[in-house]
Amino acid sequence: MLDKLKLDYGLDFRGNQSLAEFTTFKIGGPAKYFVEVGNRVDLQKALQAAVDNKLKYFIIGGGSNLLVSDDGIDGLVILLRGEKTEINGSEIQVFAGNNWPKFVQFTINSGYEGLEFSGNIPGTVGGAVRGNAGAYGKGVGDFVKEVEVLVVNDKEVSLKILNKQECEFEYRESIFKKNLNYVVAEVVFTLPKTGRSKELQQKEIAEEAKMRCGKQPLKYPSAGCSFKNVIFSDQMLQYKGWETHGKIAAGKFIEEAGLKGKQIGGAKISDEHANFIVNTGNATASDVVQLISLIKMKVRDEFGVQLEEEVQYVGF
């Protein structure tokens, strides 16, 4: 099968590739088939290979929001890596596999502003747009003009362009999360030219990084926040003092439930940031899943709040 794939599509397919190294959690079994692509044309070929050979496919960008099962993925994993950026006036077009923090630096070096708030969010452009990654009440979707999407159906892979409204961006949500056959191929951002110096913009990002280092357990592998923050509603008036930007931090509920430091196998709720589950060295996906179930149960029982995972499960 591998030889046939290589011959038919001209890409470097591999078999039985461990996925732990492509996730920031450093957890996960192997992919049955694996290929790395660096541009939209090769991404389309890889998806077509999955369609023609009836393989389930899964896209990995920076692997910074993923929990891959210990059994791995019985299908084709397509890893996106790339460098393409094109500037046209206030519009910047970028391949989905570009590294997000490097892309933010690129926009600054090219004289634009707007994305500084997200300059320390790990991952790729495609991952950021799919999850409308963000911080401080802002999301990267706010700056999207349009997205070039590869739509995968039973027989073929076709290109479609969605404008910002059609992307349905909401808090950590987009149409790409709902339509699993939509793959983000390229994104056009609209950004204003900056009136500030590059040094000032970079300082802002560096200071935010320092703040993250103080709050987040960055010396251990993790997938960032395990749960979405909770949208504040009238049913939560008793927790009003915990609210900021219209939300209550999921970590606040976890901490108040007394779960900081709780460990199952090698997976531990961080002592520094209760919404981070860290891999202390030998965590399995099963350890993480058990810890997540425990958190959801305790928070539901104590506060009547249903936490929702931010981390994406794959291969379960």
Ligand SMILES: Cc1cc2nc3c(=O)[nH]c(=O)nc-3n(C[C@H](O)[C@H](O)[C@H](O)COP(=O)(O)OP(=O)(O)OC[C@H]3O[C@@H](n4cnc5c(N)ncnc54)[C@H](O)[C@@H]3O)c2cc1C
């Ligand atoms: C230390 C740390 C800090 C973090 N801080 C933040 C933060 O402040 N704010 C925030 O929002 N997030 C944060 N995250 C989470 C994570 O960085 C973001 O969710 C990031 O945008 C995920 O991008 P990725 O490329 O790594 O996606 P991956 O983890 O590779 O994939 C995540 C999901 O997106 C899908 N996907 C990836 N690329 C594409 C594509 N091109 N088309 C369609 N689907 C695709 C995958 O199939 C998967 O379902 C943090 C993570 C870590 C580890």
